[in-house]
Amino acid sequence: MAWNNGKERKKFEKEQAELRKIYLANGMTEEQIQAMYNFDLEYLHSRRSEATHTQSLDFDSIEFDDKETDNPLFQKFMEKMSVEIDCSYIGRFSWIEEIGNEKLAKAIKKLNTEDLELLTEWYIEGLTQKEIARRFNVKQGTISKKITALKKFFEENL
Numbered sequence: 001m002a003w004n005n006g007k008e009r010k011k012f013e014k015e016q017a018e019l020r021k022i023y024l025a026n027g028m029t030e031e032q033i034q035a036m037y038n039f040d041l042e043y044l045h046s047r048r049s050e051a052t053h054t055q056s057l058d059f060d061s062i063e064f065d066d067k068e069t070d071n072p073l074f075q076k077f078m079e080k081m082s083v084e085i086d087c088s089y090i091g092r093f094s095w096i097e098e099i100g101n102e103k104l105a106k107a108i109k110k111l112n113t114e115d116l117e118l119l120t121e122w123y124i125e126g127l128t129q130k131e132i133a134r135r136f137n138v139k140q141g142t143i144s145k146k147i148t149a150l151k152k153f154f155e156e157n158l
Contacts, residue, residue, distance in 0.1 A: 003051035012044050092117075095124050107157040111150075118146055 016037055023033045093116050099105040108119070121127045121135065122143075129147070133140040 003048050005048060008044065008048065012040070016040065092120060095120070103158060104154075107154060110157075111153075115146070115150060118143070119150065122147060 019036070019040075020033055023036065028036075096105055096108050096116075099108070108116070111119070118132065118136075121132050122129070127135075129143045130140050133143045136143065
């Protein structure tokens with residue numbers, strides 16, 4: 001809806017006349033009443049400015065498929081309004097997103113899938129090194145070395 005300055009100004013002046021009577025009845029001076037009037041007038045101007053400089057995105061008429069919308073504001077800010085979700089850690093490694101320490105979570109995200117799987121089985125699932133070795137089809141000593149390397153990785157990155 002467009003701003004109708006004449007209508008809004010008429011409404012404003014009517015409200016101000018009523019307020020002026022109330023202010024006088026409560027003992028305000030003419031200077032104080034004028035200061036209140038000026039403050040309210042500035043607010044009216046800011047509302048007018050907002051109404052004349054704000055464009056609606058009109059989401060009701062937008063179809064969210066491959067078609068482009070005719071709204072130039074929507075086209076201009078489409079990228080900023082869009083969200084891209086990193087789904088690479090959903091599922092087996094979703095526990096990473098629950099880590100409260102951002103630095104630790106960032107370090108874990110740098111690991112390759114094999115190391116993430118090792119961490120998941122060892123730390124999250126609580127498997128022994130022997131059980132993990134069986135799953136990876138390697139010797140227990142290899143898993144021990146990898147865990148030691150992971151500990152060193154975290155010490156260096158934290």
